[in-house]
Every structure is written in structure tokens, then in C-alpha cells.
Amino acid sequence: MSTPSLLILPGDGIGPEVMDEVTKVIDWYGAKRDLPFDVSTDLVGGCAYDKHGTPLHDDTMAKAQEVDAVLLGAVGGPKYDDLDFSVKPERGLLRLRKEMDLFANLRPAQCFDALADFSSLKREVVAGLDIMIVRELTSGIYFGEPRGIFEENGERVGINTQRYTTSEIDRVARAAFELARRRSGKVCSMEKANVMESGILWREVVTKVHAESYADVELSHMYADAGAMQLCRNPKQFDVIVTDNLFGDILSDAAAMLTGSLGMLPSASLGAPMANGRPKALYEPVHGSAPDIAGQGKANPIACILSFAMALRYSFDQGDEATRLESAVEAVLAGGARTPDLMGPEGGTPLTTAQMGDAIIKAL
Amino acid sequence: MSTPSLLILPGDGIGPEVMDEVTKVIDWYGAKRDLPFDVSTDLVGGCAYDKHGTPLHDDTMAKAQEVDAVLLGAVGGPKYDDLDFSVKPERGLLRLRKEMDLFANLRPAQCFDALADFSSLKREVVAGLDIMIVRELTSGIYFGEPRGIFEENGERVGINTQRYTTSEIDRVARAAFELARRRSGKVCSMEKANVMESGILWREVVTKVHAESYADVELSHMYADAGAMQLCRNPKQFDVIVTDNLFGDILSDAAAMLTGSLGMLPSASLGAPMANGRPKALYEPVHGSAPDIAGQGKANPIACILSFAMALRYSFDQGDEATRLESAVEAVLAGGARTPDLMGPEGGTPLTTAQMGDAIIKAL
Ligand SMILES: CC(C)[C@H](C(=O)O)[C@@H](O)C(=O)O
Ligand SMILES: CC(C)[C@H](C(=O)O)[C@@H](O)C(=O)O
Numbered sequence: 001m002s003t004p005s006l007l008i009l010p011g012d013g014i015g016p017e018v019m020d021e022v023t024k025v026i027d028w029y030g031a032k033r034d035l036p037f038d039v040s041t042d043l044v045g046g047c048a049y050d051k052h053g054t055p056l057h058d059d060t061m062a063k064a065q066e067v068d069a070v071l072l073g074a075v076g077g078p079k080y081d082d083l084d085f086s087v088k089p090e091r092g093l094l095r096l097r098k099e100m101d102l103f104a105n106l107r108p109a110q111c112f113d114a115l116a117d118f119s120s121l122k123r124e125v126v127a128g129l130d131i132m133i134v135r136e137l138t139s140g141i142y143f144g145e146p147r148g149i150f151e152e153n154g155e156r157v158g159i160n161t162q163r164y165t166t167s168e169i170d171r172v173a174r175a176a177f178e179l180a181r182r183r184s185g186k187v188c189s190m191e192k193a194n195v196m197e198s199g200i201l202w203r204e205v206v207t208k209v210h211a212e213s214y215a216d217v218e219l220s221h222m223y224a225d226a227g228a229m230q231l232c233r234n235p236k237q238f239d240v241i242v243t244d245n246l247f248g249d250i251l252s253d254a255a256a257m258l259t260g261s262l263g264m265l266p267s268a269s270l271g272a273p274m275a276n277g278r279p280k281a282l283y284e285p286v287h288g289s290a291p292d293i294a295g296q297g298k299a300n301p302i303a304c305i306l307s308f309a310m311a312l313r314y315s316f317d318q319g320d321e322a323t324r325l326e327s328a329v330e331a332v333l334a335g336g337a338r339t340p341d342l343m344g345p346e347g348g349t350p351l352t353t354a355q356m357g358d359a360i361i362k363a364l
Numbered sequence: 365m366s367t368p369s370l371l372i373l374p375g376d377g378i379g380p381e382v383m384d385e386v387t388k389v390i391d392w393y394g395a396k397r398d399l400p401f402d403v404s405t406d407l408v409g410g411c412a413y414d415k416h417g418t419p420l421h422d423d424t425m426a427k428a429q430e431v432d433a434v435l436l437g438a439v440g441g442p443k444y445d446d447l448d449f450s451v452k453p454e455r456g457l458l459r460l461r462k463e464m465d466l467f468a469n470l471r472p473a474q475c476f477d478a479l480a481d482f483s484s485l486k487r488e489v490v491a492g493l494d495i496m497i498v499r500e501l502t503s504g505i506y507f508g509e510p511r512g513i514f515e516e517n518g519e520r521v522g523i524n525t526q527r528y529t530t531s532e533i534d535r536v537a538r539a540a541f542e543l544a545r546r547r548s549g550k551v552c553s554m555e556k557a558n559v560m561e562s563g564i565l566w567r568e569v570v571t572k573v574h575a576e577s578y579a580d581v582e583l584s585h586m587y588a589d590a591g592a593m594q595l596c597r598n599p600k601q602f603d604v605i606v607t608d609n610l611f612g613d614i615l616s617d618a619a620a621m622l623t624g625s626l627g628m629l630p631s632a633s634l635g636a637p638m639a640n641g642r643p644k645a646l647y648e649p650v651h652g653s654a655p656d657i658a659g660q661g662k663a664n665p666i667a668c669i670l671s672f673a674m675a676l677r678y679s680f681d682q683g684d685e686a687t688r689l690e691s692a693v694e695a696v697l698a699g700g701a702r703t704p705d706l707m708g709p710e711g712g713t714p715l716t717t718a719q720m721g722d723a724i725i726k727a728l
Contacts, residue, residue: 076558090558120489120597141505141526141560148561155530158565162505162524165516192613194440194454196505197512201522225613229621232596233484249556249589250614257593 004278004316005067006037009044009060012080012089013289014299014353015073021301021357022071022308025325028361029312033321040067044096045075045089045289055092064096068274069315070282071308072096074289097137100280102269103168104175105137105248106310107286109235109255112264114333117344119260121232129259131238132183134176135248137269139168140198142245162198164244169205175270176242177214186218186239190227190247202244224251231255256286263287263300263341264329266307268314281315283307297352300339302329305360328363332356335363368642368680369431370401373408373424376444376453377653378663378717379437385665385721386435386672389689392725393676397685404431408460409439409453409653419456428460432638433679434646435672436460438653461501464644466633467532468539469501469612470674471650473599473619476628478697481708483624485596493623495602496547498540499612501633503532504562506609526562528608533569539634540606541578550582550603554591554611566608588615595619620650627651627664627705628693630671632678645679647671661716664703666693669724692727696720699727 006026010019023039030036042060049055055075064070075089085091096102111119111129119126144161151157173189180187189206191199203221210219222230224247230237231251235258243251256265265287271280285303293299306329313322337359338348351359370390374383387403394400406424413419419439428434439453449455460466475483475493483490508525515521537553544551553570555563567585574583586594588611594601595615599622607615620629629651635644649667657663670693677686701723702712715723 085561085564088558094559120485122484122486125484144523149565152529156565157527157529158560158562159508160526160560160562162526163521165521166519192610194452195458195613196522196524197449198522198524200449201513201520225617228592228614228618229626232618232621246556246610247614250592250611253589254592254596254618257596262593 003036003038004069006039007063007067007070008039008041009070009072010041011045011073011075011289012047012077013074013291013294015075015289017295017297017353018285018299018301018304019071019073021353021360022304024357024361025305025308025364028364029321032364035318035321044072044092046077046080048092049080049083049087049089053087055087055089056095061095061099064100068276068278069311070096071311072282072284073304074285074287076289077291094142096282097269098143100282101138101271102280102282103136103138104172104270105135106179106268106270106314107133107135107252107256108265109133109252109259110261110265111259112261112330112333115261115264115342117260117346118342119258121258121260126235126258126260129235131235131255132179132240133248133252133255134172134179134240134242135252136168136172136244137248139164140245162196162246164198164201166201166205169202170209173206173209173242174213176240177210177217180217180240181214184239185216188220188222188227188238188241190222190224190241190243190251192224193221194223206242227251228254231258252286263339264302264306266303266310268307268310270314278315281311283311297354298340299353300341301353301357305329305357324364328360331363332359367400367402368433370403371427371431371434372403372405373434373436374405375409375437375439375653376411376441377438377655377658379439379653381659381661381717382649382663382665382668383435383437385717385724386668388721388725389669389672389728392728393685396728399682399685408436408456410441410444412456413444413447413451413453417451419451419453420459425459425463428464432640432642432645433675434460435675436646436648437668438649438651440653441655458506460646461633462507464635464646465502466635466644466646467500467502468536468634469499470543470632470634470678471497471499471612471616471620472629473497473616473623474625474629475623476625476694476697479625479628479706481624481710482706483622485622485624490599490622490624493599495599495619496543496604497612497616497619498536498543498604498606499616500532500536500608501612503528504609526560526610528562528565530565530569533566534573537570537573537606538577540604541574541581544581544604545578548603549580552584552586552591552602552605554586554588554605554607554615556588557585558587570606591615592618595622616650627703628666628670630667630674632671632674634678642679645675647675661718662704663717664705665717665721669693669721688728692724695727696723
């Protein structure tokens, strides 16, 4: 196979500085593990708007469609708050997701042992937590039509449409069941079938896919509000959770925060296989662009580095190398290395963004 | 004024048994505080379906429109899981909310000191927590049209519509600001204005109402996913939260669970003032019908009793009597009385549902 290609989109805020550390890791894999990548870099979000007047230039979109995987930092910042909806930084990200058809968003919510005390939850509730939220990412209320703000009977009305087809639910359900097979064999599907017809269809299709193709996996259903409760009460009851775009947005953020490891959490957004058999894919940290600390060497690069580990696993079939990288991160943390966000009462060795990147390279 | 009227709808599961204890409290107010109520009782939910083939009979609906306040227990149960969407127990509740136009759902998330250790969160994160979620309750994706499951290009598609008009947002925002004035003077409004146009309109209208009529209140805005995170991380940063029907469903359940006091939390759903100046109103506990423990004397009646306290405050202008009832509940808990759900490692006096009701009467 030819050298795999990566498109790096550092984006805004702390995006560029955490991505610098990922670049070191990529270079290390090329030099030391004979795993070279053909890397190109481009703009997304506010910085793309500043240069091109759009948060994602058509040329960048075209490049994203061609490469083997996209790595994204973060988008957005207060500077762009008053932009029109159509050119906000987030639209760049949403366009990538939609046009690459990245329907399965994998969001691990994992509690790192060395960091369990950062959680607002009791240690025993979160220690060892390792769940995977599979969020549908290309449909639902994020993209449904009609949408907009209209005049009606002399007042304004804001409209969005939740819309799910059988095939959209089918494919993300399969992604969740496949993952569950490689994990603890348990899927919980969440919707509001007691209130929304789209939730009824969701439950029906998930149930059908399960019965037809994944009867070996244990399937349960939960209303999304009860799901939010149970995530707070006893998150360890879950392994894989599959849910729609909007519920997934909220529930995965809640789950991420529960772990206390927000600066540590990666994500993968996967689509259909390309001609070379690799899925269309975009990898990004769960955290945002954190404009308040941007450019100060305070950002934690680990979430972004672990996103590259997910790329190794899901795009390049290098599960062992992914594990190597994840173990290096754990070793560095176990050794007491801490970016400011990880600095707790029990202390540790304070590191800058770049120093943390270097420490991980060293551990590799 | 004539004797105020109450319609009691015990509903399903533990609804009837917790409502029995509320009835004792109501009787006590009539006998001892010269606050008599004209009480009638009717069916809602699964039990109404069993009798009438509908989860809310038209006669019951008409009665609910006439009384000064409705008290509801809980609806639903596994027996009704396979019923058609249109006659599920929940439809009875949703019809009440919609036809009474109960647009402001007040959900206090309060952590009772005696119970702080029940929370999955660390004591210091939740002790003393007292926030009020104001959830829009009669619009949004719960009621928007078009909705349903349709055939399209040879597959099925599930559709729901999020729909908010200026006036719908305006009135619930006002309710939140009014409450904030009587509390700590702080409102946080939550939506997904970065993704949904209905969220953009929401933010605009809340901002306008604030500038025009409530500039003395502190207003902030947060995306609902960040809101879920912040509720988990540091809930005490909030006082009043105002949000839409669906976000409110999920966020208020998460907040309720954080407190560790789920069996303790009441809610009020308020509409426009009636001819007598009282708002249309329905009061119900936040917990569900808990079919697994129904009929065994294990249910905690406190949430339902505190819902009646909210009725005293919001419908009958008896704030002092509401406080009396709330204090009685606190005294009973402080004295160690516990229904099974409140029984922790440090023990306490185990009480049945009826014994807990009696203990509260005694404390009154
Ligand atoms: C930035 C925003 C558009 C995005 C979303 O709502 O999907 C973010 O919250 C996320 O979860 O990736
Ligand atoms: C029972 C159900 C229809 C209801 C809702 O979704 O509103 C419940 O979850 C609630 O929050 O009161």
C-alpha cells in the first residue's frame, strides 16, 4: 500500500498548539516504527473564515474527501460569536461531518486512574469507567429540513426538524453492535420513544438489526432522560451506548465530564469504507478550542494525541501501535507529569503543552 | 373566596400509595389550619386506559380545566409498553400539559443535607445545592408538527418538529426571570444556538426580554451540551436555568439525580392566570411510577407531599404554610426517619410509605 495520507486541520484556539504535539508523534511513528504518513495541513473554523470568508473552503473539503484520515484540533472562539449562522466556525466542522458522511461518532468516556480524583463524582463511582458512546452524526435535528426562522401570524418562529430514516438508524446500530462484540458485548440504545415518533422508529430499527444480525450482543433500551440520570448515578452499568445526534451531543458531554478526564478524551467519526477499504474518518478531541488559555502553553495535548491513537486503530489497522501510544500516555501520567488542567492537590510535575508532548515521545 | 378545588390524579404504579399520604396532609390543613380543599379524584395514565380505553378521558380533562390545581402521582408501567403511541399512559400527561397550556415547568433540584451522601457526586459538590430548572412544557419537539412515521423512497422515516414562536419563548423567559428575582437573581439560558435556528431565536428572545424588563437579573447563555457538563462538574454555579422542553427533560433529570434526592423532588407546571387570578397548575413528583416496588409500602411519599407544598405556594398564595410543610419534612428526615430508598449505611428508622406520611403529619 502507498503511504497513508493525513489531512491536519488544527483550527482555532488551542487547536494549533495541541496539534503541534500530535505532529511530533506522527513524525516519531515515521522515523521509529516505519509508519510514515503523508501529511498536509489546512484551515477550518474561524481561521478559515478570516482567510477565505468561509469556515471551510471548497478546496479543503475536496482534500478531506481524498485523504485516508482527517485530524482536527478544535474550532470557534468569542471573536466569531456574532458571525452569521451560515459562516460560524462550527459550520466548517458540520460540513465535514455531513459531506464525508461520518455517521458513527465514537466517544469513549474513560476514567484514567491517575485522574479519578478530578471527577466531581465519588472515586468508586467512576474509577475504572470505560464506556463508548456511539452517536449518530450526520442526520437528525442537526441537518433535517425544514429549518430556519420564519414569519408566521405576525411573529417569528424558529424551526428545526428531527428526521431519521431506517437506513440511517440501521448503519449506526450496526457500528455499535460491532464495537460491542469487541468489548463487553452490551449495547444500550437511548431515545425518547415515549414522546417522539422518530424515537419509536429508532427503537424498532435497533431491535430489528439486533434480532437479525447481533443476537449474541445484549441489547437494552432506555429513555434519554433516564439515560442521563443513570449516567450520573452509576455510569459503570453501561458499555456501549448508541443514540442519535442531539442526545449523543448532550449525553456524551455529560459522560466525558463525569470521568474528570475531559482534557484526555479523543473521538473518532467514521463513515463508509473507501475504495482502499479504509473508512472515511475524522479524529478530534472532545474538548473545545478553549480560547481563554490559547497560546500560553497551558493546553493539554493528550486528547488530541489519543485521537491519533484512534486513527491508528480505526483507519490504519494498527491496533498494537495504538495501544503502544495509549500506554505511553498512561506511563507519563503515572510518572506524575501534569499539564495545568491535571494538576491536583497531590501535586505532580508541571509541564507545558510541548513538554507533555516530549514526555510522551520519550515514553514511546 | 370559595373553598379552593383540587383534582387528584394518582395514576399508576406507586402513584396511588404516595397520593394517599398527600391526602392525609391535605386533610390536616383542612382540620388544623383552616385551609379546607374541595378534593375530587380521577384516573390518568394506564389505569384510565384500562377503564376507558384512553389515558385521559374527556371528562377528566374538562375537570382539570375547572379546578384550581391538579395533583398528579405518576403514570406508566410495563403492562402498557406495547400499547399504541396514541394511547400510551404518557399521552394522558402530555394532553393535560398541552390543553391546560402549562408552559412553565418548575423543577427544583435541591440536595437535602441529611441525604447528601446518597449522591454519586462528592459531598462538597452537592451539599447545599438548590437550583431551579424552568423547562418550557407545551411546545418544542414534544408537540411540533409535522410528526409521525412515513414511507419515503421505499424506506420509513421518523419525523418530529422542533418549533418555537417568539411569544412561547417570551412567556417562559418571563417566568424564569420572575423566579430569579425572588431567588439569587441569576438566570442561565440553555439551547444549541450553534446548531439549531430554533436555538438562535430562543437566545434572541430571552436576551430581548431580559434587556427590556429584567435588566436587574444577571443573564448568561450556555450551549445545552456544555450545560450538561457544567451541571455534572459544578452544579452550584447555577441558580435558575431556563431551557426548552426536550433539553429541560434531560437536564432536569440529570440535575435531579445529582442531588441524590430523587425520591424527594417535586415539580410545578404553571400556565396563565385563570379568572380568579390563580395560574392553571399541575403538581407532580419528578420520580416515575416505579412499578417494581408498587403496592409494597416501600415508596417514598415525600416528593409528592412536597409537590403539594409547591401548590400551597404557587396556587394558593400560602408561602408560609408551604414552608411549614417543607420544614416538617426536613425535621422528620433530621430525626432519622427513612423510607427504604433513603436508607444508607449510617442507618435510620425504617418507615413504610404510610408511616412516613404519619411522621410528617406528626411533625406538622
Ligand atoms: C461544536 C458543535 C457544533 C459540536 C456539536 O454540537 O456537535 C460539538 O458540541 C460536538 O459535540 O462535537
Ligand atoms: C413521562 C414523560 C412523557 C415525561 C416527559 O418526557 O416530559 C417525563 O419524562 C417528565 O419529564 O415529566
